[in-house]
Amino acid sequence: MTKESKQTSGYPRARISPPSGEAFPYRHILGIEGLDPSEIQYVLDRAMAYADGEKGNARLRGLTQINLFFENSTRTQMSFEIAGKRLGADVVNLATSSSSIKKGETIFDTAMTLNAMRPDILVVRHGDAGAVKLLSEKVDCAVINAGDGQHEHPTQALLDALTIIRRRGRLHGQIVAICGDISHSRVGRSNIRLLSALGARVRVVAPPTLLPRDIDRMGVEVFWHMQDGLKDADVVMMLRLQNERMQGAFVPSTKEYYHFFGLTPEKLTVAKPDVLIMHPGPMNRGVEIATSVADDLDRSAIQEQVGNGVAVRMACLDILTRHLQGSTA
Amino acid sequence: MTATAYINARLLDPASGLDESGTLVTENGLIRELGADTAPVKDGAIVDCGGRVLAPGLIDMLSFSPDVKSAAAGGITTAVLAPDQSPVTDNAAMVEHRLKHRPITILPAGAATQGLAGVQIAEIGLMSEAGAVLFTDGRQAVADATVMRRLLEYARAFDALIMQHVEEPSLARDGVAGEGELATRLGLKAIPTEAEVMMLERDAWLVKLTGGRYHAAQITSADAIAAMRMAKENRLAMTCGTAAHYFSLNENAIGDYRTFAKASPPLRDEADRQAVVNGLTDGTIDVICSAHDPRDEEEKRLPFAQAAPGMVGYETMLPLALELYHNGGMDLLSVIKCITARPAEILGLESGRLAAGAPADLVIFDLDKPWRIDVEAFESPTKNSPFDGRPVQGRVWRTVAAGQTVYMRND
Numbered sequence: 001m002t003k004e005s006k007q008t009s010g011y012p013r014a015r016i017s018p019p020s021g022e023a024f025p026y027r028h029i030l031g032i033e034g035l036d037p038s039e040i041q042y043v044l045d046r047a048m049a050y051a052d053g054e055k056g057n058a059r060l061r062g063l064t065q066i067n068l069f070f071e072n073s074t075r076t077q078m079s080f081e082i083a084g085k086r087l088g089a090d091v092v093n094l095a096t097s098s099s100s101i102k103k104g105e106t107i108f109d110t111a112m113t114l115n116a117m118r119p120d121i122l123v124v125r126h127g128d129a130g131a132v133k134l135l136s137e138k139v140d141c142a143v144i145n146a147g148d149g150q151h152e153h154p155t156q157a158l159l160d161a162l163t164i165i166r167r168r169g170r171l172h173g174q175i176v177a178i179c180g181d182i183s184h185s186r187v188g189r190s191n192i193r194l195l196s197a198l199g200a201r202v203r204v205v206a207p208p209t210l211l212p213r214d215i216d217r218m219g220v221e222v223f224w225h226m227q228d229g230l231k232d233a234d235v236v237m238m239l240r241l242q243n244e245r246m247q248g249a250f251v252p253s254t255k256e257y258y259h260f261f262g263l264t265p266e267k268l269t270v271a272k273p274d275v276l277i278m279h280p281g282p283m284n285r286g287v288e289i290a291t292s293v294a295d296d297l298d299r300s301a302i303q304e305q306v307g308n309g310v311a312v313r314m315a316c317l318d319i320l321t322r323h324l325q326g327s328t329a
Numbered sequence: 330m331t332a333t334a335y336i337n338a339r340l341l342d343p344a345s346g347l348d349e350s351g352t353l354v355t356e357n358g359l360i361r362e363l364g365a366d367t368a369p370v371k372d373g374a375i376v377d378c379g380g381r382v383l384a385p386g387l388i389d390m391l392s393f394s395p396d397v398k399s400a401a402a403g404g405i406t407t408a409v410l411a412p413d414q415s416p417v418t419d420n421a422a423m424v425e426h427r428l429k430h431r432p433i434t435i436l437p438a439g440a441a442t443q444g445l446a447g448v449q450i451a452e453i454g455l456m457s458e459a460g461a462v463l464f465t466d467g468r469q470a471v472a473d474a475t476v477m478r479r480l481l482e483y484a485r486a487f488d489a490l491i492m493q494h495v496e497e498p499s500l501a502r503d504g505v506a507g508e509g510e511l512a513t514r515l516g517l518k519a520i521p522t523e524a525e526v527m528m529l530e531r532d533a534w535l536v537k538l539t540g541g542r543y544h545a546a547q548i549t550s551a552d553a554i555a556a557m558r559m560a561k562e563n564r565l566a567m568t569c570g571t572a573a574h575y576f577s578l579n580e581n582a583i584g585d586y587r588t589f590a591k592a593s594p595p596l597r598d599e600a601d602r603q604a605v606v607n608g609l610t611d612g613t614i615d616v617i618c619s620a621h622d623p624r625d626e627e628e629k630r631l632p633f634a635q636a637a638p639g640m641v642g643y644e645t646m647l648p649l650a651l652e653l654y655h656n657g658g659m660d661l662l663s664v665i666k667c668i669t670a671r672p673a674e675i676l677g678l679e680s681g682r683l684a685a686g687a688p689a690d691l692v693i694f695d696l697d698k699p700w701r702i703d704v705e706a707f708e709s710p711t712k713n714s715p716f717d718g719r720p721v722q723g724r725v726w727r728t729v730a731a732g733q734t735v736y737m738r739n740d
Contacts, residue, residue, distance in 0.1 A: 208482040208539075209450075224486040248442070248449020250479065256452045260486075 024319050028136045028143040031152035032193040040158070040197060046315035047162050051308055058088030059318055059325045063120040065089040068110075069146065070096050070126040075281060075306070076146050076155075080123045083313035089121075107131060111138040120324055121317060124148075142320035144313075150184050156280055157190035159312040161198065163305050164235055167276050172199035177229050177271075178220075179205040180239035180261065180288050183212045183250070187280045188239055192218050205229030207261065209250045210241075226260070226267045233271040238263055238279045238288050246287070254287050264290045268299075276301050332356040332373030333732065338383035338693065340364070343666030344673075344682035353383055355689035358731040362685050378693050381726055384665050385681050386433075386690030387647060388672040390570055391492075391546050392621035393467070395427070395435045396643065399709040401736035403619070403643035404692035404725040406433045407673075407680055412440040413467035419443055419451045421459035428460045432735040433728075434690075436462040436676070441471055441480055441491060448476065450483055457487045462676050465492035465546065468593060470528055472498050477532065481541025490675065492544045493532055495553065495569075496594055500524040505634045507580045507595040515586065517633060520595055522550035529553050533560045536567055544675060545569035548614060549594045551604030558613045568675050569613075572620035572642065573649035574715070576605040582715050588629045588636035590715040592620070595638075609667060610659050615675065617667040619646040623711035641709045645702060645716050647694065651723035661696070689732040694725045 023042040032040070050056065065084040069077050077093065084091040094114075105113075107126070114122065121142045124132045129149030136143035147153040164171055176195050182188045182204045195202045196219045204215060205223040216222050223229030230236060241257060251257045268275060277293055277300045285291045294300055318325075335353045340363055342348075353363035354370055369375055386406025393411045400408050410427055412418035418427055419440035427437035439461035443449040453464055464484060470493060471477045477493075484491050504520030506512040512519035529545055533556065536543045548554055548569045560567045574582075574592055579602040582590035590596060608614040622639025629636050650668055653659040673681025680688045702719045704712035728736035 208485050209479045248451075250450075251483075252443070252450045252452040252454070256455050260454050 027320070028145075029154055029316050029320065030133050030136060030143065030145045032154050032157050032190045032197070033152065035197070037197050040161070040194060043158055043312070043315050043319060044162055044165065046319060047158065047308070047312040048166070050314045051162060051166065051311035056087045056314060056318065060084065060087040060089035060321055063089045063321055063324055064118070065091045065121045065123065065317065066114060066119045067091065067093045067123045067146075068096075068114065068125075069094070070124070070131070071147065073125055073146070075309075076125065079306070079309045080144075080146060080313050083310050083317055086310070087314055087317055089317065107135055108138060111135045115139040115141070121321055144316055144320065147186055150186050150189070152190045153186040154190050155309070155312050155316060156187045157194040158316070159305055159309040160191055160237065160278060160280070161194055162308045162312055163278060163301050164276065166304070166308070167301055168234060171195065174200045174234040175203065175232055176200045176235040176237060177203045177205050177233040178237045178239065179226065179229065179263065181210045181241045181245060181250075182206050182215060182239065183210045184242070184245065185239045191237065192220055196220070203229050203233070205261070207251060226263075227270055230267060230271045233275055235276045235278060236263060236268070236271060238277070240280065240282065240284060241288050243284075258287055262286070262288055262290060263293050265292055268293065275299055278302060278305055280305070332361060332370040333376060334369040334373060335376045335378050335383055335691070335693070336369050337380055338378035339380060339696075340683060341382050341384040341662065341665055342670075342683035343662045344385075344670040345684065346662060347683065348662060350380070353683065353691070355691075355729070355732045358689055360683060360685055360687050360689050363683055376727070381693050382696045383683075383691060383693045385669040385683055386692050386728065386730060387668045388676070388678065388681050389619045389621070389643070389646065389668070390544070390616050390672045390676070391572070391618035392642065393639065394621060394623050395429070396621070396623060396709055397429070397433050397435070398736075399621070399641070399643045399707065400433055401728045401730070402708040402725065403645070404647050404694060404728050404736075405619070405643055406690035406692070406728060406730040406735075407436060407678065408433065408619075408621075408643070409436050409438050409462055409676070411465065411467040412438050413445060417445055418461070419445070421452065421455040424456045424459040424461045430731070432733070433730045434680070436460070438462060438467070438492065439464045441466045442476060445469060447472055450476070450480055453484055453489050454487050457489050463490040463492050463544065466494065468494060470494045470496050470498055474531060474535065478535050478539060481535055481539040481543065484541055485539065488542070490542045490544055492546050493528070495525050495528045495532070495545045495548065496520070497524040497528045497531075500527065505591065505595065506583060507597040507601075509580065509598050511580045511584065511598075515584075515633075522552055522597060522601065525550050525594060526552040526556055529556045533565055533567065536560070536565045537563070540566070542566045543568075547572050547575065547594060547618070547620060548608065549575045549605060550597050550601045554604050554608040554613055557608070561613065568615040570616040570618045571605050571609070571614050572618055573646050574620075574640065576602060576609065577649045577652060578602070578715060583633070586633040587715060588631065588633055589640060589713050591633060591636055591638045592640065593638040606653065606658060609653060610663075615667065616672045617646065617650050619643050623709055624713045625711050629713050639713070641704070641707060641711060641714045644707050644709060645714060647692070647725060648702070648721035648723045649716070651696070652721065655722050689729060691729040692725060693727040693729070694723055696723050698722065698724050700724050
């Protein structure tokens with residue numbers, strides 16, 4: 001399938017012809033959907049280098065990175081900020097709580113205003129699915145989706161993949177069980193797309209109320225019980241269950257959720273002995289994951305995920321600004 | 330425990346279609362063997378049934394008060410207890426507290442929503458593990474469509490059955506009688522049968538959407554029976570029941586503001602009553618329940634609108650069900666099936682059948698014996714029954730639960 005046909009059939013995506021002929025021919029990173037395995041692998045290879053300690057040589061010196069978070073975030077925003085700064089970019093955080101967005105400005109006007117300030121790269125999170133793509137169509141610079149509603153969170157999926165590859169050596173053929181609130185999770189959706197694209201066997205494990213309709217059509221195996229979904233799993237990826245979703249609307253109670261879906265050492269006995277435990281954070285200890293599992297030094301990769309997050313974001317910032325690097329130094 | 334032989338019995342088992350004279354032997358709370366050729370035990374007790382019918386102990390899918398003596402007197406050996414208790418059965422501890430195996434089996438139904446408030450899903454998984462047999466909000470419908478959808482979805486993970494009080498509350502608001510000429514003449518606020526049909530049809534769509542298992546607690550109207558028939562033709566996982574008063578009484582029973590005949594859903598007109606009989610006859614209605622709901626005088630000696638609905642049901646369920654047989658409309662096995670094998674099947678119980686290895690839950694009754702219902706002779710602590718003085722045929726002689734005689738009439 002050519003890139004052109006992909007654009008008409010699937011996810012419309014701005015393309016550029018990179019001067020260096022790079023293997024990642026896109027202006028933005030808006031989602032995992034639509035990326036070829038080779039393109040994903042290319043980003044992961046760059047991220048691997050940064051994770052191995054490559055400094056980046058201040059490649060983004062003189063470039064302006066704006067972190068525009070319409071939704072509160074601590075980890076992701078900080079991760080992007082550190083990534084930008086490690087590469088030498090001038091990083092500006094726009095806090096929406098004190099900005100004109102709170103005063104009723106539309107996303108278009110915000111985009112136009114920011115565009116007029118001529119940033120080189122925008123990192124955007126928004127509570128509505130599709131909002132980041134909409135914004136990307138109105139600006140002249142590169143845009144990275146840092147999470148749009150329940151749609152995609154591509155850098156999280158990339159850092160999860162990097163973590164698995166660094167620990168297990170490969171993704172292909174790995175049985176990955178994604179457990180918890182699949183319905184409301186952009187992390188889950190991006191991971192399903194990426195892991196499937198790179199040949200992992202993806203399972204989702206959740207009560208039926210937290211599984212969106214036709215999720216099996218995204219190429220996953222669906223399980224309602226942990227003992228079935230975790231059987232022989234190489235990787236268990238827990239998703240955060242937000243408090244307000246545990247009060248009876250989707251799940252009866254925290255107690256019941258932990259009993260049936262909380263990741264405990266007992267439930268893990270059916271997984272592979274060296275199963276890798278992951279969580280995008282922040283964790284609800286005693287709700288979706290037992291403390292003893294989260295802090296399991298041998299099996300938990302939760303802290304590594306945070307570190308790999310910076311590496312992945314450095315790679316994304318690097319790749320999307322290739323055509324600008326050095327021109328303003 | 331020694332064996333007991335019930336000899337000279339007409340063995341009636343709807344699950345297998347058995348209807349023959351013979352002997353049934355129980356041992357250690359289970360049925361050991363049965364049949365025409367079964368020899369009475371040498372070492373055990375012998376009960377001469379005198380040609381009476383011996384059937385599986387009755388299984389009642391809906392009751393509101395665990396009056397075990399009354400249930401045993403009615404031939405009931407397993408009763409589902411609605412969660413509308415004080416406190417509400419909406420957590421595993423209350424389920425364990427209410428679950429009883431002696432003298433008869435009381436199977437608690439868990440609340441479908443927390444506090445029966447209709448908003449938040451109750452702890453269906455934990456209650457299932459504790460022994461809750463189904464989930465319902467009891468006297469109230471789960472009104473919110475999204476809540477019902479999520480309930481049906483969530484329950485699938487535990488293969489749990491959701492039971493609904495089939496009445497659209499926003500259409501039934503303040504109503505106390507079936508809508509029609511009688512309610513108009515009496516000046517009572519009324520509930521149209523559409524309230525039942527709409528809720529049932531809505532739920533049918535949700536069952537189709539979710540694949541959940543659904544039981545309509547009490548179906549009472551021709552239109553709802555037609556909707557149920559359609560749902561079954563469409564192979565939806567839906568079953569339904571009705572209470573004995575919906576085929577043995579019509580709305581005229583509330584004439585003169587008789588609060589003992591006040592029920593929820595309300596008694597309907599004669600055409601609906603006949604439709605209920607037909608629904609049972611053709612199998613559209615799966616089970617007959619007692620809807621046993623004892624009320625003391627303070628709750629019934631009130632203006633009709635203020636009086637509590639509900640009636641004593643345990644002790645009249647069998648003779649009223651047998652009217653369907655004596656009136657010539659249904660064969661005996663089909664009638665008994667509605668109060669034994671079919672509810673057992675829906676609830677996934679071992680009981681409800683006469684088979685070697687099944688629990689020794691039995692009812693022995695005089696099939697043809699004419700008598701008059703006499704509320705003063707009820708074991709029930711309250712006497713609120715509209716059937717007082719009604720001539721019926723068929724009377725419980727002995728009830729056996731887990732091999733033990735839990736009720737016996739001396740005559």
